[in-house]
Amino acid sequence: VTRSLTILGATGSIGQSTLDLVKREPGRFAVQSVTANTDVAGLAAAAKAVGARRAVICDASLRGALVKALNGSGIIPEAGPEAVVAAAGEGTDVVVAGIVGCAGLAPVAAAVERGGCVVLANKEPLVSAGELILELAAKSGATLLPADSEHNAIFQVFDFARPERVRRIVLTASGGPCHDLSLTAMRGVTPEQACAHPNWSMGAKISVDSATMMNKGLELIEAARLFPVSPEKIEIIIHRQSVVHSLVDYIDGSMLAQLGPPDMRTPLAYCLAWPDRMATPMPPLDLAAIGKLQFEAIDEKRFPATRVAREALMAGGAAPAVLNAANEVAVAAFLGGRIGFLDIVTTVERTLERYHPNAAPASVADVLSIDAAARAVAAELMLKEAA
Ligand code: NAD
Numbered sequence: 001v002t003r004s005l006t007i008l009g010a011t012g013s014i015g016q017s018t019l020d021l022v023k024r025e026p027g028r029f030a031v032q033s034v035t036a037n038t039d040v041a042g043l044a045a046a047a048k049a050v051g052a053r054r055a056v057i058c059d060a061s062l063r064g065a066l067v068k069a070l071n072g073s074g075i076i077p078e079a080g081p082e083a084v085v086a087a088a089g090e091g092t093d094v095v096v097a098g099i100v101g102c103a104g105l106a107p108v109a110a111a112v113e114r115g116g117c118v119v120l121a122n123k124e125p126l127v128s129a130g131e132l133i134l135e136l137a138a139k140s141g142a143t144l145l146p147a148d149s150e151h152n153a154i155f156q157v158f159d160f161a162r163p164e165r166v167r168r169i170v171l172t173a174s175g176g177p178c179h180d181l182s183l184t185a186m187r188g189v190t191p192e193q194a195c196a197h198p199n200w201s202m203g204a205k206i207s208v209d210s211a212t213m214m215n216k217g218l219e220l221i222e223a224a225r226l227f228p229v230s231p232e233k234i235e236i237i238i239h240r241q242s243v244v245h246s247l248v249d250y251i252d253g254s255m256l257a258q259l260g261p262p263d264m265r266t267p268l269a270y271c272l273a274w275p276d277r278m279a280t281p282m283p284p285l286d287l288a289a290i291g292k293l294q295f296e297a298i299d300e301k302r303f304p305a306t307r308v309a310r311e312a313l314m315a316g317g318a319a320p321a322v323l324n325a326a327n328e329v330a331v332a333a334f335l336g337g338r339i340g341f342l343d344i345v346t347t348v349e350r351t352l353e354r355y356h357p358n359a360a361p362a363s364v365a366d367v368l369s370i371d372a373a374a375r376a377v378a379a380e381l382m383l384k385e386a387a
């Protein structure tokens with residue numbers, strides 16, 4: 001049977017990988033809506049390529065340009081953030097959440113509230129508002145399917161019927177493009193260097209997060225939300241090769257892992273077809289050619305991000321939302337050439353020291369106001385530092 005599908009962030013890396021899978025199996029998916037932030041041409045091309053019913057551009061000032069780009073196609077043009085949220089909450093069988101950042105929170109919440117399968121690539125909403133998203137899912141009966149490769153790996157091998165039999169979850173980390181640099185060399189890392197990931201091709205924000213390893217910090221919090229284990233049971237190990245995507249260690253000594261090529265189409269295909277499977281163009285892993293699998297511990301002196309994220313997770317309440325917001329603005333400042341590479345995590349840590357909202361967020365609106373306040377604190381800290 002055909003599944004109806006909506007793709008949020010269709011012009012991005014996750015969106016394009018999803019579109020590639022959809023195009024390979026004509027008839028399997030009926031695309032309702034595709035959305036993008038500002039890339040009108042990319043959005044129109046995506047909508048036409050899969051025969052979407054509707055295309056939504058988030059930036060309302062681009063409505064006219066979108067109407068023009070879709071002229072004669074029969075695809076319905078819409079514009080504005082409310083239209084993105086409405087498309088997310090329309091009630092398709094599957095919604096792929098491929099927006100980057102906390103900007104995806106309101107659409108993700110709308111999709112989860114409506115029910116159905118929500119494919120979560122967009123990890124920041126789970127970090128900032130994980131408990132609320134889980135509550136919404138419990139109410140609506142929505143199925144949350146993790147597309148982040150590590151969480152997808154764990155999802156595939158986690159015994160949800162017996163979570164108490166899990167001894168540890170082990171998240172693997174590639175180490176990113178700065179893994180071999182000294183602290184002194186890291187000071188001078190440029191946006192171009194930070195975005196040149198050795199194994200994965202991704203959007204700019206997550207590429208910088210991989211370079212600082214804050215990506216693994218966000219993923220630690222993401223794992224604590226998605227899987228019923230306490231945070232102390234979640235460990236991180238460096239695995240430069242990105243072949244083993246994560247592991248679950250059981251009390252009898254069995255460790256179950258998922259292996260695969262470093263291509264997001266494998267976890268995305270798992271989610272799109274769940275509980276079935278679908279083919280991807282990925283050849284089987286050539287284990288003999290890989291030869292050895294290597295693992296090593298993180299050097300927290302050079303990569304403090306996972307420690308900072310763990311502290312925010314343990315502090316709970318609003319701390320993960322503050323961490324995420326500060327990181328988003330710090331990464332944007334780094335990409336804009338306004339702060340150095342090492343200032344990213346320092347800014348996050350200082351923001352967490354300075355700003356403690358005393359109540360845990362009780363709604364998505366609360367999270368968004370904590371997010372806005374934390375951004376302002378982080379921005380002020382960065383200005384002071386620059387002065
Ligand atoms: P990207 O920058 O390539 O794409 C982001 C998409 O979101 C684009 O379509 C853009 O138009 C849209 N967007 C950006 N800001 C928006 C806003 N304010 N409102 C509405 N739409 C907006 O990013 P990506 O690499 O595809 O990552 C998307 C998400 O998936 C991130 O949360 C990332 O952490 C996660 N993720 C990505 C990968 C990967 O391989 N790319 C792997 C795991 C997880």
Ligand code: MG
Nearest residue numbers: 148149150219
């Ligand atoms: Mg990941």
